[in-house]
């Protein structure tokens with residue numbers, strides 16, 4: 001059974017209102033660690049040598065841009081259902097952008113060598129539908145990379161991180177964006193989102209095999225990789 005989450009329309013509206021400040025606030029709240037997380041993602045993608053890659057929930061296009069810069073021979077397409085976020089991605093230099101829901105992608109089966117999603121899958125109304133759709137548009141043997149928040153497993157770190165997430169972060173983000181509620185939503189969505197073994201099992205149940213978790217930064221963020229079965 002799936003846990004009840006935000007409705008897609010309210011998620012889209014929420015990102016529409018913060019789009020202009022999204023990147024700056026990201027760098028601020030992560031202390032610049034988001035650059036490192038994307039660098040790890042790029043390092044994991046490198047051996048796959050993709051020539052056509054889809055970045056789902058591309059938002060401001062940070063991961064798609066990093067991939068494009070590192071793999072000049074790769075055609076990178078960004079998809080997102082929030083137009084203001086896609087406008088930010090366009091200003092950031094991404095040329096191939098598609099307005100689309102990650103749970104209903106406008107691409108034929110077996111189109112891509114790799115599919116990525118950074119901080120996007122968590123926001124989808126159904127993680128299963130999002131992952132199954134990613135599997136559908138991947139070629140057999142194609143690669144998946146999910147980068148997203150997770151909860152630290154260390155007993156000392158976990159309560160400290162939760163305090164930061166639920167008490168400190170909404171205040172800082174509220175001052176920066178005027179939308180503290182958007183960042184209260186962030187904390188709630190991280191609490192609901194599966195991590196570690198629960199996440200690799202979910203990925204494997206949606207048309208993938210060999211899902212692996214790569215925890216980063218004390219487990220506050222994880223990269224998951226898998227191969228389309």
Ligand SMILES: C[S@@+](CC[C@H](N)C(=O)[O-])C[C@H]1O[C@@H](n2cnc3c(N)ncnc32)[C@H](O)[C@@H]1O
Pocket residue numbers: 008011012015056057058059060061062063079080081082085100101102103117118119120123124125
């Ligand atoms: C936290 S931002 C992540 C943006 C970017 N990938 C990054 O790493 O910074 C989440 C993005 O997911 C998009 N999103 C959420 N649910 C979506 C869905 N069902 N289909 C397409 N995009 C979605 C939002 O519009 C938003 O741009």
